[in-house]
Amino acid sequence: MKQELAPGIPAGLPLGLRNYWYPVLQSEELPAERPVGFKVLGENLAAWRDAQGRPKVVRDRCPHRSMKLSVGRVLNGELQCSLHGLRFNGEGRCVLIPWETQTSRIQDKMAVQAYRAAELGGYVWAFLGDASNAPPLADEVPEELSKPEEFLWFRLPTQVWKANWLLAVDGSDGFHAVTLHAGSQTIDGGGVPLADRRVKIVQTSHGLRGVSVDLQGKQVHHGHFTVDVKGERFTLPCITSNPILPAPGVLPYAARLWQFPIDETHTQVVRFLCWRARTPPERERATQVFQTVAKTRIERVAAEDAAAAEAQGDLIEARMNESLLGPDADVIRVRKMLAEAHLEATKKGRRIDVSPRSLVYPL
Secondary structure: OOEEEEEEEEEEHOOOOOOOEEEEEEHHOOOOOOOOOEEOEEEEEEEEEEEOEEEEEEEOOOOOOOOHHHHHEOOOOOOOOOOOOOOOEEEEOOEEEEOOOOOOOHHHHOOEEEEEEEEEEEEEEEOOOOHHHHHHHHHHHOOOHHOOOOEEEEEOOEEEOOOHHHHHHHHOOOOOOHOOOOHHHHOHHHHHOOOOOOOEEEEOOOEEEEEHHHHHHHHEEEOOOOEEEEEEEEEEEOOEEEEEEEEEEEEEEEEEEEEEEEEEOEEEEEEEEEEOOOOHHHHHHHHHHHHHHHHHHHHHHHHHHHHHHHHHOOHHHHHHOOOOOHHHHHHHHHHHHHHHHHHHHHOOOOOOOOOOHHHHHEO
16 A cells, blocks of 8 residues: 655655644524435535534435435434434434334434533534544634633635645745735735745744835835744644734734645535734724625735635646745644644544644744
């Protein structure tokens, strides 16, 4: 069995990291009255809400005749297969076979694979791995999602990029923005024509960062912090965080980005913007910044990032034909982190824990 598909890409890694929590749906995408089907990490899944409105997630195949459960019904909080009526609870156990007059051992044999699910911050989360080893969701995600009284965040629509997730994560490096997003991030170009802009690589508390400068080395505003920031740019399993100052004097915020595989050629991209905002005036100001500046800006950035990831084509071909340079040190570090996490899971049966408190925050 081939151990590496390309240097630094263990076999299996293109389909993602197991045993982590992922924001698989936005809350409003999961209604109370019917199941929803989706694919994550190469696996077809079905989600629904139980009688208490809590999300449940199982593999999207009835064990009887392999019918998709996502086209079934929700009855009294249980998921019923539309073909023959077998019914399953949130733990994947078959609780009804319509032609069996009483509970039987057959039901125990008809279980479907179930995953831990939870709802937080406007997202439905699934722990795609061994449910018995799932840590509490709040310990795995940015702290603001558990502290609505201290933070305000705005969710962006989920996107699907036609690229492998490893290419998508590569594209979140700390120095591409001043070139790729020269128009969408720079404020009026600072009066400096694009042809006269250069990139200066600086070491910050949250990794290498590229800043835009003119021919004399004077910085052009590019929308990112280089000081007064704590945390790491990238956190397992696939979270990239950026501190943003969209314009001089505008309230800063953190941008959160999950990029994880749907399959080997498509990436699900989940993003929100977050402000520290405790008082009504702070929340009003943050809302105004989002609506008048940040929303349009991030939509343009997202479209440019998607186009860049898709333009690289096949993952293996892209990796085999690259020549890395000095500023790619952080990219190399993230790649090694992902490869190590995958090998720990596949060879040693354990995972590398998430450290959400190390995520980037503007001070």
